[in-house]
Amino acid sequence: xxxxxxxxxxxxxxxxxxxxxxxxxxxxxxxxxxxxxxxxxxxxxxxxxxxxxxxxxxxxxxxxxxxxxxxxxxxxxxxxxxxxxxxxxxxxxxxxxxxxxxxxxxxxxxxxxxxxxxxxxxxxxxxxxxxxxxxxxxxxxxxxxxxxxxxxxxxxxxxxxxxxxxxxxxxxxxxxxxxxxxxxxxxxxxxxxxxxxxxxxxxxxxxxxxx
Amino acid sequence: xxxxxxxxxxxxxxxxxxxxxxxxxxxxxxxxxxxxxxxxxxxxxxxxxxxxxxxxxxxxxxxxxxxxxxxxxxxxxxxxxxxxxxxxxxxxxxxxxxxxxxxxxxxxxxxxxxxxxxxxxxxxxxxxxxxxxxxxxxxxxxxxxxxxxxxxxxxxxxxxxxxxxxxxxxxxxxxxxxxxxxxxxxxxxxxxxxxxxxxxxxxxxxxxxxx
DNA sequence: ATTACTAATTCACGAGTAA
DNA sequence: TTTACTCGTGAATTAGTAA
Numbered sequence: 001x002x003x004x005x006x007x008x009x010x011x012x013x014x015x016x017x018x019x020x021x022x023x024x025x026x027x028x029x030x031x032x033x034x035x036x037x038x039x040x041x042x043x044x045x046x047x048x049x050x051x052x053x054x055x056x057x058x059x060x061x062x063x064x065x066x067x068x069x070x071x072x073x074x075x076x077x078x079x080x081x082x083x084x085x086x087x088x089x090x091x092x093x094x095x096x097x098x099x100x101x102x103x104x105x106x107x108x109x110x111x112x113x114x115x116x117x118x119x120x121x122x123x124x125x126x127x128x129x130x131x132x133x134x135x136x137x138x139x140x141x142x143x144x145x146x147x148x149x150x151x152x153x154x155x156x157x158x159x160x161x162x163x164x165x166x167x168x169x170x171x172x173x174x175x176x177x178x179x180x181x182x183x184x185x186x187x188x189x190x191x192x193x194x195x196x197x198x199x200x201x202x203x204x205x206x207x208x209x210x211x
Numbered sequence: 212x213x214x215x216x217x218x219x220x221x222x223x224x225x226x227x228x229x230x231x232x233x234x235x236x237x238x239x240x241x242x243x244x245x246x247x248x249x250x251x252x253x254x255x256x257x258x259x260x261x262x263x264x265x266x267x268x269x270x271x272x273x274x275x276x277x278x279x280x281x282x283x284x285x286x287x288x289x290x291x292x293x294x295x296x297x298x299x300x301x302x303x304x305x306x307x308x309x310x311x312x313x314x315x316x317x318x319x320x321x322x323x324x325x326x327x328x329x330x331x332x333x334x335x336x337x338x339x340x341x342x343x344x345x346x347x348x349x350x351x352x353x354x355x356x357x358x359x360x361x362x363x364x365x366x367x368x369x370x371x372x373x374x375x376x377x378x379x380x381x382x383x384x385x386x387x388x389x390x391x392x393x394x395x396x397x398x399x400x401x402x403x404x405x406x407x408x409x410x411x412x413x414x415x416x417x418x419x420x421x422x
Numbered sequence: 423a424t425t426a427c428t429a430a431t432t433c434a435c436g437a438g439t440a441a
Numbered sequence: 442t443t444t445a446c447t448c449g450t451g452a453a454t455t456a457g458t459a460a
Contacts, residue, residue, distance in 0.1 A: 001214070002212055002285075003212065004212050007212055007284075007288070010285070011284070015289075022423090022425085023424075023426085032454075033455050033456080034423095034425085034455090035426075035427090035454075035455055035456080036453080036454055036455075038427095039426080039454085040454090041425095042426080052366040055425090064289070067289060070285065071282060071285040073212075073218075073222075075282055075286075076219070077218070077221040078279060078282060112419045128393070129340065129343070130394065132340060132343050132394055133347065133394065135343065136347070142356060182253070182341055183343055184340045184341040206328065211284075230440055233443065233444085234443075234444065234445085235443080235444095243435080243436085244433075244435065244436045244437085245436085246437080246445075246446090247434080247443095249443095249444060249445055250445080252443095253445080266443070266444090364450095
């Protein structure tokens, strides 16, 4: 899964700068013999995961990448558990949603991957700071990827979507990869105009349940 | 380090509800023989990391805690690289800081572990939503633990502290384990009255650099 | 001192199979 | 079916040393 020595070196900061550690010290730290530590270091070196220079060790970029991937996978697995619900006040956005959601590049993907044709416009929900951790948690989840594309010389970035219900109506939260909003605004897309359909206006509290 | 089977079960959501998986299926998923999977499951069961009931498996609280700790340690090690800086507006808190920081249980520990005698009062900095991710990152780091205690029949919870500089003056960020503040307020303690020392007032932008 | 080789040992693995 | 036992094999680990 993840190598003990790499984990140890990570904790010692060996991905930042070379760390002075003998094979015996490493062996001691991982509860193995000096011989095992020596052998493993040779193997890790051959795999290109670390570099040595007169009894200093430094992790390579490759090792860090590998550790990061494991970390992300673990986090996703651990979090994939709980239901996520938000509630916040309806606010008016910058009206760009209408423009983006009239781009066929987005529309066709949303139809295909989310199963509805989006109303041209986003609903913006301002969530309190207490829900921001949940927002980060959600974003760490797998989600549905809407790819970016180019159209009329302009570039449209990719985004991630999560199916949800807004006051019990089918919708989706979208996280554009390059968003103009801060962490406290959720952007919602839906097959119809939620404002008129749900009879809601700015300031009303809106509930959002991810599934 | 982290067990393949536990990782697999986590991905299958076995920490939420019992998951139906035979030893052969598990063996297949981790590229081992059915016999090895069986043996490992027995061992994990003996260690109290999972429970079985007619070919369903469920991870225990202990297993989840263990995985969480590994995840946090990994994240902390990986992130330990970058400097963390905050900047935000000085705000007035609930004035409880003064009360807490006159408790000898806290004062003596702060003297010992942070190396200064705290001015009785906290400085509260309101950070923008864009810095909340950094705040979570900081909290995932090791930090200096200030233990909880009881005094005069009242319970004082533990907290974590991180040495920092406020506008170049020595101080520390504290995270009470049970905080009244949301994620957007940082509480700072220092050896002197920072408001008068730095000549700052509510609304002024304050810079905080962790090291 | 430290590292890494070779040889001895131990322990993890999977085949076969019973329950 | 599935699970888990025994046991032979070999890979992983350590002891003993050389460099």
